[in-house]
Amino acid sequence: MSAEQKVNSLQNGLSTKRLARASANLRFDSSGNVRLNPIAEKQKRFRLRASRSFFSKVKNLIRVENLRQAAFEKKGFDGFLITNEANLLYFTGFQGASCILIPKKGRGIIHVYGTNYEQAKAEAKGFRVDLVKRGEDLGIKIAEEVKASKIKKLGLDSIVGVPKVADYLKLVKVLRGVAKIQIENEPVRALRRVKDEEELELMRRAGELTSEGMKAAYEAVKPGVREYEVAAEIEYAMRKKGSWGTAFETIVASGVRSAFPHGGCTDRKTKKGDLVVVDIGATYKYYRSDMTRTIVPGKPSAKQKKIYEIVRLAQEKAFQAVKPKTKARDVDAIARKAIEDAGYGGYFVHGLGHGVGLEVQEPPALGQRSKDRLAVGNVVTIEPGIYIMGFGGIRIEDTVLVRERKAEKFTKGPYTLETKP
Numbered sequence: 001m002s003a004e005q006k007v008n009s010l011q012n013g014l015s016t017k018r019l020a021r022a023s024a025n026l027r028f029d030s031s032g033n034v035r036l037n038p039i040a041e042k043q044k045r046f047r048l049r050a051s052r053s054f055f056s057k058v059k060n061l062i063r064v065e066n067l068r069q070a071a072f073e074k075k076g077f078d079g080f081l082i083t084n085e086a087n088l089l090y091f092t093g094f095q096g097a098s099c100i101l102i103p104k105k106g107r108g109i110i111h112v113y114g115t116n117y118e119q120a121k122a123e124a125k126g127f128r129v130d131l132v133k134r135g136e137d138l139g140i141k142i143a144e145e146v147k148a149s150k151i152k153k154l155g156l157d158s159i160v161g162v163p164k165v166a167d168y169l170k171l172v173k174v175l176r177g178v179a180k181i182q183i184e185n186e187p188v189r190a191l192r193r194v195k196d197e198e199e200l201e202l203m204r205r206a207g208e209l210t211s212e213g214m215k216a217a218y219e220a221v222k223p224g225v226r227e228y229e230v231a232a233e234i235e236y237a238m239r240k241k242g243s244w245g246t247a248f249e250t251i252v253a254s255g256v257r258s259a260f261p262h263g264g265c266t267d268r269k270t271k272k273g274d275l276v277v278v279d280i281g282a283t284y285k286y287y288r289s290d291m292t293r294t295i296v297p298g299k300p301s302a303k304q305k306k307i308y309e310i311v312r313l314a315q316e317k318a319f320q321a322v323k324p325k326t327k328a329r330d331v332d333a334i335a336r337k338a339i340e341d342a343g344y345g346g347y348f349v350h351g352l353g354h355g356v357g358l359e360v361q362e363p364p365a366l367g368q369r370s371k372d373r374l375a376v377g378n379v380v381t382i383e384p385g386i387y388i389m390g391f392g393g394i395r396i397e398d399t400v401l402v403r404e405r406k407a408e409k410f411t412k413g414p415y416t417l418e419t420k421p
């Protein structure tokens, strides 16, 4: 599809005059996806005030159009069903849709139960909102729409959880002889892993809130304080500054428990000289952030300092290597080599990092087996660690944006073991 055709196909539901204005602000990125151009991005704050709902409608239409390009033109689908929660949020900007059917042409159809019906109508711009009535069978409803829109090859983004598997099997049954169904995650993932300016603004804010939480952690970690008390101070600080909630369950793992990479948070009292791994994240308008620091209440030992420096250097080296077109596994390898060279290779027991966005773990993956390549607009974590049973663990993590030249850190805070520098 030509750029012009693509913009024209956004016309669904937009008046010619308004569309002309919107089209002038569109550009195409290197993957051929439609984006608002940078000047339009700059004017956005002003424009949003004037017509927030119009722009959210254009944004949603652009995203649906990009999906059509990725799934219909490149993969041969002629209909797409979105069921994954984060994907639903990505396309509609609202939480509570059951699924969206994207037909060949025209608006996507949001299916929503009564509880969320009014909110969907108010918030999910650029879609047709369809109420699923009590007792109505969603699978049959979708099948009827698939038939009506003459869809022959329906793509499906994901199947997560037992009820959804059951829905899927039912859908396959109902659509037998009508349309083929195929699970295909890549088209939506490809869109979601390259963040646009608006998403980046929200993620920057989530990073700032997370950094505020980490400041609170440095103040709260003291000998005798319990892990959950530290977590409470962190979460309170983030909430108070505007966090919509935690991006995942706060980790405050102290002493021997710090050697468990996902140590959670218990009622353990931290002791003088303990390693305390603090892994936290705030959420802002559904976008998440992820940050880890390791703190010692009291005076760190020589061994703790030595290992800390190894992890810090590995993180710094990996951060410097974050560039577009770089293989994600090469960035992992740089951190891994730094830790191996220092003699602790066997103690770095997880991948270097992962993508962050609407979900706290999403593509691309930064691990030894990753096939991903970094691209401008990816937001990823860089989080090397060394975990020694009986001694404790040290991890340092930041959420960073891949840019043309140097990557940008969204989470900011000193790299110090001591509570007071």
Ligand SMILES: [Mn+2]
Residues within 6 Å of the ligand: 290, 291, 381, 383, 397
């Ligand atoms: Mn992480």
